[in-house]
Amino acid sequence: MSTTLSAVRRDSSSTPRPVESVAGTTMQLVAGAMIALGAIAFVIALLRDDAATAWEAYLVNLLFFLGVAQGAVVASASFYLTQAKWGGSTPYRLGEAFAPFLWVGFFLFFGLYFGRAAIFPWVKHPIAQKAAWLNIPFLFARDGIGLGVMALASRAFIRISRRNDARAWTVATDDIELPPHSIRVIAPLLGVLYAVVYTLIAFDLVMSLAPVWRSTLFGWFFFAGAFWSALATMALTAVLLRKRLGANNLFTNPVVMHDFGKLVFAFSVFWVYLLFAQYIVIWYGDLPVETFFIVQRVHHMPWSPLSVACVVLIWAIPFCVLMSVRAKQTPSVLGSVAALGLVGMWLERYVLVVPSLSLDAIPFGPTQFLITIGFLGAFLISAVPGLNRVAQAATSGEPAGDLVE
């Protein structure tokens, strides 16, 4: 491990070769093909009268990828709030890389309008007491405004964050100045907005699918999970870019990989904490109106193995594997844990949404797989310019934080 002072000095004396671009035409073509596959599968499913299956996959993927894109921008904002200088400007660019998908997600959200009958049980069977909240025009208005505000606020934040004064602050390792004033205004605002809007999204697009169920902590659980999936995506991206960016890029520094590993480890524990905090209250209260949601997922086949798999992939594996410093610093280990965690988080969104609509069978098949591929394509194609900025930052040879453990 080259964490001793002399080794770090030796490393930093050789600067990386600047890389302008890591993602280009090939990635765009592949992602475009993925989008086409997803769209074709979606249309075929609708034509074959299999709308429910298609819309379930649409909703699950919208929630997952929108959560990753938004969580990553919030991660960048939280780096300013915690005055993070451990990786220079690169972690900020990494968090902002997926932001264009926020607009894609914003427009795809309105697509749900056409699937409303298949998705929201209360459209066919309205609940009189909740009609003032659970009605289509109000739901699309409030969530649409929420997502629009988030996308605008994220764009404003990223513009400020990419300015020279903000970048200079992230690489100024020898002073204790606060970040620029405009960042200090917009970063906390973005964090608060995220908590509010994504609680709303969790209540409206997940909890309302089981319209009699309620859990006040659910929103928090939902956006903390999305935030973690963003951190795992950032760690995985760092691991994947490490080899491609040539010698001495920022991601080859074990101290930086250690920091990514710490973030993945910590927020995985936070996720399971929120899961248990909800579970214990529902378990104690033992009210049928609350317990059925858990029973359907934990004690009902075929869902119970999937629920266990979520906890294993999101918490047990990261917790046990990433406990040691060396594991966090080993890119293959960190990358594998992050990738498995992302599969787990996708599965978690699936287990939250689908049992409410299809209790006795898992409708996952070619249709849902291809729709997932399509969303992944849209996510990747949105990330192309951002990933190039990450590459430029990671190979700029700029000074970064305290590089000694």
Added chain:
Amino acid sequence: MSTIAIISAFADDTDCAHAIHALRDAQIRDLNTFAPIPSHRIEHALGRSRSPTRWFSLTGGISGVLTGLAVTIGTTYEWRLNAGGKPLVSWPPFIIICFELMVLLGGIFGFTAFFLFSGLPATVAASGYDRRFGEDRFGLVVRCDEADAARIESILKESNAEAVVREEDTPR
């Protein structure tokens, strides 16, 4: 036999760590440092093995979990009260007791071990200590033979030591 103590002060922990590296490269091992703030740089340069404190924390943590299990399961069997038709031994609430006792005993064991291994409470300042080392300077004390002193002093000065003072060694 060490007879001389060379006390040097540094304005910067990087310089201090650099000096420690240089001294260790020159096979000089009897080093003691003073720092106004914790510094990972100096810690790494000294290359000390990890403190055994963590094993005490682990032992405390495991004892806490076992105590938690004993208390919760034991009292449940002692006073068999069926609440809401749930199984007598129900895991969800026991997890909380076990977790809290793990933190408590792990903390107490770790804290005790920390005091034990760091030689606290220390009523007399270690030899070579200077008030500045509690304010804004990093101190490095090297114990050596008279014959090595000149060589060590030149290494220290090369590493930007601000003041290098030679003293008769007093036992630690």
